[in-house]
Amino acid sequence: MGVRQAQKQQSRRALLDAGLHLLEHQNLSSLGMREVTREAGMSPAGFYRHFRDLAELGVALVEESLASLHGMIRAALAEKGDAEELIDRTVELIAGHVAGHRAHVRFLARERHGGVQPVREAIAAELARFADEVARALGAQPESAGWSGADVRMLAELYVDHMVATAVAFLDADGPAAERRIARTACTQLRLISVGRRHWRDA
Amino acid sequence: MGVRQAQKQQSRRALLDAGLHLLEHQNLSSLGMREVTREAGMSPAGFYRHFRDLAELGVALVEESLASLHGMIRAALAEKGDAEELIDRTVELIAGHVAGHRAHVRFLARERHGGVQPVREAIAAELARFADEVARALGAQPESAGWSGADVRMLAELYVDHMVATAVAFLDADGPAAERRIARTACTQLRLISVGRRHWRDA
DNA sequence: CAAGTCGGCAAACAGTTGTTTACTGAATGA
């Protein structure tokens, strides 16, 4: 890649980072582009060399944020061990992801139900695909023998929703004590679901 | 109450309704007060006779929205019957609440993680109190014999989170078919949790 | 080295914003 394209991508990154930084304390729909370019150290008009809209920048941030989250999910699904261990490791993975990608997670939580339609839709679509992926992994486990496809799918949705809720809870933990409390709660809830799963056929 | 105060409260209502209406398609932090007063048929300066801020209007809307949700929760907790029936009735209650209070529910979903701190805090505090209330009700049930207070509390949190998630899902259902699918999923998930609860002690 | 591509800038545009000011006129209460 030439020097030109490299410099351009560097500016693009500056815009994305500026946006991400500003979005830590406000909403995408209340973000101004002058604000973004100012934070990125660029003139207002320069913005248009990279994005048509602020919504377009938003969608780019969604892709970034969900890509990192996707990596975490695949890591969680790849874990091996008995149910108890697996739950603990998953919650640790979530905590680690939040610690390492605060801005991304906060952005997703904010805009998942935010005021910018294309962004909302992009998030919803990708989360649905995550649920598909989890459902596929669950279906391959021996514990799912005799489960209908629809039931596996609803279990996967429950897991994904719970994961997102847990990540958000970690987000506004205001200390290590609060973090541990959230982790314990999440583990217990997952254990409850796991127990329900084992005894599903009895009901 | 005198004619004066009645007229004032009517104007206040107009402002709240205007805000609620505009917030159906945008975020609180992107809302302008000129926009609100225009929608309410009032001059910009008149706003200050009722609220200091837009954040203050937001908090007022939070109180309204959570009051109606609170009513729904109390209704759900008051239901009697076996577990299966109870689950179905609860999900129906949620669906009915969303149908009757779309704007309120959408507002809560948007601003729960939105960019306006006092509003966010008001929602979080009230949802925590709802979890307390649910925990108290669960603790009084015979099924909770032998459960620790902390475990009951985490179960209550799971229920509240799930209720909110279900309400939001109903919100962007785009037809009766989608609504039924969401209701079925929610019921199945609740049944799974219920099974887990019954077999909790075995683990 | 020359011609062309193109990322970034400064300036200007018309609109819109939140907030303050002094005011009007109807409800209030002695």
Next chain:
DNA sequence: TCATTCAGTAAACAACTGTTTGCCGACTTG
């Protein structure tokens, strides 16, 4: 009835918004 209170108004304020224009100068290509 007459003075007072006060919800709502119109006008003006500086500050900011998104977008377009023409231009410069560093990179690229031949």
